[in-house]
Amino acid sequence: MNDELCQLLYSFVRAHEISRRKFHLLQPAVLVTGPKRIGKVRGVLRIAGLLDLPVVVKTGTALYGETAGAIENRVDRAFLEANDRFYPNVGILLMTDINRFGYLEGTLNTRAILALKRNLTSSAPGDRSSIITIGTSSTSSAELSSSLIRLFPHEIKLTGLADAEAKLQELLSQSLCPSVASSKTVVDGEIMRNVNNLSVSSLEDLCIRYDVASTQSPDGDAEERFQSCVKSWLQEQGIKAKVSDLSWADVGGLANAKQEILDTIQFPLKHPEFARSGLRRGGALMHGPPGCGKTLLARAVAAQCSLGFISVKGPELINMYVGQSEANVRAVFEKARSVAPCVIFFDEVDSLAPARGRTGDSGGVLDRIVSQFLAELDALNDVSEAEDNGDQSKVVFALAATNRPDLVDPSFLRPGRFDRLVYVGPPETKDQRIQILKAASRSLPLAPDVDFTELESNCPTEATGAVLSSIIKRAAHSAIRRSIQTGLPPEQMKIDMQDFKSVLF
Known part of the structure; x- marks a missing residue:
């Protein structure tokens, strides 16, 4: 993202130096999308510093108003403030959380959009406009209003740095965690594998915790202290870290089930060359009586393969408000993609994906949830461009468990989705x-x-x-x-x- 955005902003600056007309022809409005806490604002501010560009930051709440007139007035004032500060040079107006802009009582207001459009496209003779407008959104462009998307002709999507070492170097280059930089044990140690699924922003929080822990216990072991910070932070975020003492030895028996799960997850990781052949990667549905080790098996395989682990219980995604349940499903998969590579585990999936047409809910809520779930699974399991190139850093594996596989919608079991049925039963011998x-x-x-x-x-x-x-x-x-x-x-x-x-x- 840094290189792409830097080149784009530099082209705007060069065009502004030549003529304001050419500057406006390039349409200097950029939308930066990506999951929360992945470093969108940080990246923009850092590149602005490299290019020596002044920045005016306006949050989504700063542009909020109770009426359309109030929103219009705040937008006009934001652009006027930026113009007065930048003129005669060029600068950046950074609008964070642009996905929240212009909504009144849950509906996108046309007058607010027109106010933003008027300020973005203003290039009349004598106009002093010298603003590069950048909007950040934690919602993907596909979920944003089309009228808002059209105002930002340039889009840059963030998915995070490829590995933990790159993230740490990004953090250290900003001198944000001196105690970690001075600890060669932490930087070079095996512990870095446990933070492979964190964003730069998240890693900064982690390092601040490490600084505090180091101050409180300066004589302790550095790697153990960092390990403790990793586990506590990930658990607060709902992500399970790779637990060092969790292995196949903690799962007694279940030899056949272990092999089936390993074939689903470990095989694609060890042999990524098969992804280039167009092989469609599916997930696994574990079924069997309660208390037989389905959840333990999912956690163990994530630890065995050094992957993050996100556990989701079906009922916790269901919400009483219209459309919110589907949004919860999208948010879970978006979270999984942001912390990839990882395993996302759906427990009690029969409550989340019952056979359609049999539930009897008058609003068809569960039917819509199932449809959204299927769409996300298809997007997750399609062979991506990253996998085609042998890059496994963005891979998300889906596992699910249920005591009643007969209640699950049959479309979940077709090839490419949960096409492996793994029976996890009580010990027989x-x-x-x-x-x-x-x-x-x-x-x-x-x-x-x-x-x-x-x-x-x-x-x-x-x-x-x-x-x-x-x-x-x-x-x-x-x-x-x-x-x-x-x-x-x-x-x-x-x-x-x-x-x-x-x-x-």
């Missing part, structure tokens, strides 16, 4: 149950007398993974109570067979 017990107790202090074979023989044969994990947790609680009663220090506590027997019998 003794070895599988033992593997789950070992995985669930992997991080717990076990006494030497714990025999998993004996423990398994006392467990219900129809137990799911959740039930087996619950047995481990209840045994741990029994050991904690015993340690408290006997005054045993926490570091000496061990879970023994007696604790398991107190749970099972």
